[in-house]
Amino acid sequence: MLPEPTTLAVFGSHLLVERSGAQEVLRDHWVLLEGRRIAAITPTRPGADIVLDRPGRFVLPGLINLHNHCFSEMIARTHTEDGAGRKNDRSIIYTVLMPLTRIGLERYSPEERMAVARLGMLQLLKGGNATVMEPFRNGMPEMFAAAEEMGLRFYGAPYLMSTPDAQEGADGVVRYRGDDGAADLATWAQLHETWQGRDHGRIRLALSPHATDTCGPDLLRTIAARARELGVLNAIHLAQSKGEVATIRERHGRTPAEYLDWLGVLNPDLLAAHCIACTDEDLGLMARRGVTVLNCPRVFARAGIVANFARFRAHGLRTAVATDGYNLDLLGELHAAAIISKTQTGDAEVATAPELIDAVTREAAAAIRRPDLGVLRVGATADLTVVDLSHPHLQPLYDPRRALVWLANRANIDSVIVDGRLLVEGGRYLHADEAAVTAAGVAAIEKLWALPEARAAFAG
Ligand SMILES: [Zn+2]
Numbered sequence: 001m002l003p004e005p006t007t008l009a010v011f012g013s014h015l016l017v018e019r020s021g022a023q024e025v026l027r028d029h030w031v032l033l034e035g036r037r038i039a040a041i042t043p044t045r046p047g048a049d050i051v052l053d054r055p056g057r058f059v060l061p062g063l064i065n066l067h068n069h070c071f072s073e074m075i076a077r078t079h080t081e082d083g084a085g086r087k088n089d090r091s092i093i094y095t096v097l098m099p100l101t102r103i104g105l106e107r108y109s110p111e112e113r114m115a116v117a118r119l120g121m122l123q124l125l126k127g128g129n130a131t132v133m134e135p136f137r138n139g140m141p142e143m144f145a146a147a148e149e150m151g152l153r154f155y156g157a158p159y160l161m162s163t164p165d166a167q168e169g170a171d172g173v174v175r176y177r178g179d180d181g182a183a184d185l186a187t188w189a190q191l192h193e194t195w196q197g198r199d200h201g202r203i204r205l206a207l208s209p210h211a212t213d214t215c216g217p218d219l220l221r222t223i224a225a226r227a228r229e230l231g232v233l234n235a236i237h238l239a240q241s242k243g244e245v246a247t248i249r250e251r252h253g254r255t256p257a258e259y260l261d262w263l264g265v266l267n268p269d270l271l272a273a274h275c276i277a278c279t280d281e282d283l284g285l286m287a288r289r290g291v292t293v294l295n296c297p298r299v300f301a302r303a304g305i306v307a308n309f310a311r312f313r314a315h316g317l318r319t320a321v322a323t324d325g326y327n328l329d330l331l332g333e334l335h336a337a338a339i340i341s342k343t344q345t346g347d348a349e350v351a352t353a354p355e356l357i358d359a360v361t362r363e364a365a366a367a368i369r370r371p372d373l374g375v376l377r378v379g380a381t382a383d384l385t386v387v388d389l390s391h392p393h394l395q396p397l398y399d400p401r402r403a404l405v406w407l408a409n410r411a412n413i414d415s416v417i418v419d420g421r422l423l424v425e426g427g428r429y430l431h432a433d434e435a436a437v438t439a440a441g442v443a444a445i446e447k448l449w450a451l452p453e454a455r456a457a458f459a460g
Helices: 070-076 093-107 110-126 142-150 182-195 217-230 242-252 256-262 280-289 297-301 309-314 330-345 353-358 362-367 400-407 434-449 452-456
Strands: 007-019 022-034 037-042 050-052 057-061 063-065 129-136 153-160 203-205 234-238 270-274 292-295 318-321 384-388 413-418 421-425
Touching: 007 037, 007 384, 007 413, 022 353, 022 400, 050 421, 057 400, 063 362, 070 093, 070 110, 070 129, 070 434, 093 110, 093 434, 093 452, 110 129, 110 142, 110 413, 110 421, 110 434, 129 142, 129 234, 129 384, 129 413, 142 153, 142 182, 142 203, 153 182, 182 203, 182 217, 217 234, 234 256, 242 256, 256 280, 292 309, 297 330, 309 318, 309 330, 318 330, 318 362, 330 353, 330 400, 353 400, 434 452
Parallel strands: 007 050, 007 057, 063 129, 129 153, 153 203, 234 270, 270 292, 292 318
Antiparallel strands: 007 022, 022 037, 057 384, 384 413, 413 421
8 A cells, every 4th residue: 555645845956847837947845745746946945744855856746657558568578679569561460469468458367467567567666657548458447456556647548449359451541340349438437436436546548549559430539528528538549551541542532630520539638649640731730639649669679750840849749758558668768759850850859858858748738628737836746756967867957858868768767756755765666566566477478478469479
């Protein structure tokens, strides 16, 4: 059981604050947390039950990662790099990742699913993520249980699909039986009933239609109406491959973004992951509709594909940076977003460090309609990510924001506080044995790879 929040004071040599709507770095102040709120930001040392008083710390609002897949990332890592598993130059989503997660769902015990979820969340927390949105295979309630147990702020997004078994044909077109998603919607409603708002609102759900090619028109319309009715977010994969574009063109004579707009689904409730195969016209349309893009550059870079943060921003789209199914490393993702944006546009001035930090703080908070997150101010929710900038590789230090994006890595995360609870301190997770969590997660994943069906996903 996690302890109840008390009072906690953190000293920052640098603090990321907002002044007159603009990001600014404040020097040598304390942040005082009382319960689940920021009570003061002050130059004088406040009294508190827990005091973190170390020089060289950069105190940021808790980082927000709006698109992550613990399960498919950890089972695939070091198996799918360097093109392994790809067939006919196509995405591994339908040929490798979905079959593997399905095997995991069907063959794992609840305790094994918990073990995998705990290992992923341990990596996320140690990497500075305070809030995570996690789309995952419907039927894994353990994701919620693990998030509740480990303390991160969690938006669980169990997939909704028109089929439990999407299959990609040799022509690259995804086909499925049925077109209603009733079973997934029923499971989602049960999970919503059980988990929505748990632990003072720390655990929540989003609706998550998997993608345009795995969800039929009726299901997508139903989901959008439910999102409105329940006041929850709607998160989808959109234009994530050329195959998806071809499928939607064949079925509906439209691009994936036009398809969603035709259904009335392209609106400010929508968080659209990837969008790499969107046309410029699509992006303009999405910007007019107030859609947020979730940009995950490294999972595509791994496959030789560009996912350019600056391209989305140039169209005026709210763009958050997230990890997707690669490495669970948000700081690494910011660094990649900077490099890929600059090399793709040939312009060093795009995707600056402040802009990228906004993409995992204020902009991400705005995308999920949480003005209490993503900002250090009195009254805001007590989520903090603290980075240790005293490491030799970060010195000398002139600009902490540039140091964070260009020089730091996740091993430099010092502390993570969520809802006033100190979860990570000195780089260590405080509320479980890291080695035991790691060993149990690894054992569960090794069991999957021992199955012939898993190895078959890679065969010709
Ligand atoms: Zn994804």
